[in-house]
Amino acid sequence: MQKGHRLRLVLASTDLAYASPATPATYTVSLKSALTVPTAPGVTTAAAPLPAWVWWLPAAGAVVAAALLLTARRRTTAPAPDPALAGVPLQITGLSKRYARSTDRYAVRDLSFRVEQGQVLGLLGPNGAGKTTTLRMLMGLIRPDEGEIRVFGHAIRPGAPVLSRVGAFVEGAGFLPHLSGRENLELYWRATGRPPEDAHLDEALEIAGLGEALARAVRTYSQGMRQRLAIAQAMLGLPDLLILDEPTNGLDPPQIREMREVMIRYAAGGRTVIVSSHLLAEVEQSCTHLVVMDRGRLVQAGPVRDIIGSGDTLLVGTATPVEEPVAEKVAALPGVASAVRTEDGLLVRLEPGGTPQALVAELVRLDVPVASVGPHRRLEDAFLTLIGGSA
Numbered sequence: 170m171q172k173g174h175r176l177r178l179v180l181a182s183t184d185l186a187y188a189s190p191a192t193p194a195t196y197t198v199s200l201k202s203a204l205t206v207p208t209a210p211g212v213t214t215a216a217a218p219l220p221a222w223v224w225w226l227p228a229a230g231a232v233v234a235a236a237l238l239l240t241a242r243r244r245t246t247a248p249a250p251d252p253a254l255a256g257v258p259l260q261i262t263g264l265s266k267r268y269a270r271s272t273d274r275y276a277v278r279d280l281s282f283r284v285e286q287g288q289v290l291g292l293l294g295p296n297g298a299g300k301t302t303t304l305r306m307l308m309g310l311i312r313p314d315e316g317e318i319r320v321f322g323h324a325i326r327p328g329a330p331v332l333s334r335v336g337a338f339v340e341g342a343g344f345l346p347h348l349s350g351r352e353n354l355e356l357y358w359r360a361t362g363r364p365p366e367d368a369h370l371d372e373a374l375e376i377a378g379l380g381e382a383l384a385r386a387v388r389t390y391s392q393g394m395r396q397r398l399a400i401a402q403a404m405l406g407l408p409d410l411l412i413l414d415e416p417t418n419g420l421d422p423p424q425i426r427e428m429r430e431v432m433i434r435y436a437a438g439g440r441t442v443i444v445s446s447h448l449l450a451e452v453e454q455s456c457t458h459l460v461v462m463d464r465g466r467l468v469q470a471g472p473v474r475d476i477i478g479s480g481d482t483l484l485v486g487t488a489t490p491v492e493e494p495v496a497e498k499v500a501a502l503p504g505v506a507s508a509v510r511t512e513d514g515l516l517v518r519l520e521p522g523g524t525p526q527a528l529v530a531e532l533v534r535l536d537v538p539v540a541s542v543g544p545h546r547r548l549e550d551a552f553l554t555l556i557g558g559s560a
Contacts, residue, residue: 393424
């Protein structure tokens, strides 16, 4: 130290240190030199009181935790089962789901439909229609913002016991490639914690039709065989409601036909299948009922034969191709819900009250070269008409 400088040494101790000695101890601090400094051995400091927050913070935390617990219980309490719907596999009422961090953009909005036992229902819609979001809410993976889903009369919530009656194949299944098909299924079922006798493994495998391939390692399977194994996994326990999202992705025509037969065989036992697919021709052959969605909303629901052959959709044949401005004029006519150009003319969907006679009169007034008018008979035509050609 230089002459004239002052040094002040302050020692303090506390019992709030990270690691205090096990027994009381006295420490002496001294300078390691011939320098001497004045000391004040009689000076002591009073113990500082604990801050007020040490006392009120735990109490406040307990109050907040109790409030959160009560609120969570209130949110997760499911409505009572509806006995009137005990035999109905699925009823969706007023279902809505907004996009994250949005108050006015909806992935699904005000969706309602009902599915009965023994039906194979096709869920159709262009990309972004809300099909997968609907299926994820149905399986309890995400919560709806509004509305409710009931499966056999029970409201769906994450972890709802009634979900044990639902089997699902969504966005592919993962298998251990070194294990056989049967070993993969047995391992999956053990992971559910349910009794082995409830798996009905042989019945599910018979429906899936994998035969001797079950004894082979999954890495040797073709894409079609992997898809059928995934369907068999969803069928374990023979759930009363089976949900399949794009089950024919990556399959060739013979494999698609086999998948169709699997779905039909499964529903033949009185169970219900819901399948989402873009293959309209395949849906037309395998499904008994349809739900058509567009931009998150229901467009039409009913039996396939009614939607394909509904009297409100007409195929207008023309002598020459119809230009887009003319199609727009036809779509704006009174009594017309939509009009879409095709290779042979127009697909026109009438509003309630619209008649073919009035339509033909308007087409003649617009100088459309009408060659024929009749109901259409293809699902693809009906689908394009229902969604206004936005697929």
